[in-house]
Amino acid sequence: QVQLVESGGGVVQPGRSLRLSCEASGFPFRSYGIHWVRQAPGKGLEWVAVIAYDGSYRYFGDSVKGRLTISRDNSQNTVYLQMNSLRLEDTAVYYCAKSLLRGVSPWDAFDMWGQGTMVTVSS
Amino acid sequence: EIVLTQSPGTLSLSPGERATLSCRASQRISSNSLAWYQQKPGQAPSLLIYGASSRATGIPDRFSGSGSGTDFSLTISRLEPEDFAVYYCQQYGSLIVFGQGTRLEIK
Numbered sequence: 001q002v003q004l005v006e007s008g009g010g011v012v013q014p015g016r017s018l019r020l021s022c023e024a025s026g027f028p029f030r031s032y033g034i035h036w037v038r039q040a041p042g043k044g045l046e047w048v049a050v051i052a053y054d055g056s057y058r059y060f061g062d063s064v065k066g067r068l069t070i071s072r073d074n075s076q077n078t079v080y081l082q083m084n085s086l087r088l089e090d091t092a093v094y095y096c097a098k099s100l101l102r103g104v105s106p107w108d109a110f111d112m113w114g115q116g117t118m119v120t121v122s123s
Numbered sequence: 124e125i126v127l128t129q130s131p132g133t134l135s136l137s138p139g140e141r142a143t144l145s146c147r148a149s150q151r152i153s154s155n156s157l158a159w160y161q162q163k164p165g166q167a168p169s170l171l172i173y174g175a176s177s178r179a180t181g182i183p184d185r186f187s188g189s190g191s192g193t194d195f196s197l198t199i200s201r202l203e204p205e206d207f208a209v210y211y212c213q214q215y216g217s218l219i220v221f222g223q224g225t226r227l228e229i230k
Binding site (some may be wrong): 035047050059108110 | 156158160162166167168169170173174179180211213215216217218219220221222223224
């Protein structure tokens with residue numbers, strides 16, 4: 001079955017950390033870049049981060065730069081999003097999404113999305 | 124950074140009618156790197172159109188995309204009940220940016 005499954009969300013206090021996982025199946029995972037996109041309650045979509053198919057590049061949105069890191073384990077078909085120094089405004093559903101095309105460019109449309117995992121930052 | 128502005132914010136139409144959604148960019152989008160997504164309540168977005176006018180796998184031909192440069196549109200030729208949702212445009216020519224969305228509701 002071709003899918004992405006996120007996990008690791010939950011309720012966390014401001015300033016604490018959380019690690020999200022995105023496990024893939026059903027496609028050649030090691031050939032595709034993977035992105036994270038978030039959606040605050042009742043709001044639109046915000047791109048968060050991308051990691052290359054081989055981990056050779058990682059880029060982040062301005063609102064999370066310096067607080068989030070992204071990594072991948074191609075042997076486990078999994079991408080990780082480490083979220084540090086969490087803020088109230090990080091509260092959102094976090095989706096992982098697959099790049100449409102194989103290849104080097106980090107900038108692409110997303111042809112597969114996970115179901116999302118909710119992160120709530122609250123004191 | 125490119126800013127995408129979608130209009131209208133909400134579009135009220137009836138099944139069987141034609142819908143036209145607009146997405147305007149603050150700068151030219153290179154290589155027509157513009158995609159459209161549909162999101163239904165409680166679900167993840169799903170890809171409809173990429174490269175401004177190419178339908179994603181399995182997308183019915185009542186959905187079409189057009190435009191270039193800074194002005195793009197998504198047209199749904201005859202609305203089906205399942206088409207009422209929120210639609211987002213996304214540019215991926217440089218970084219990734221989403222528009223704020225257009226809500227398509229039943230009139």
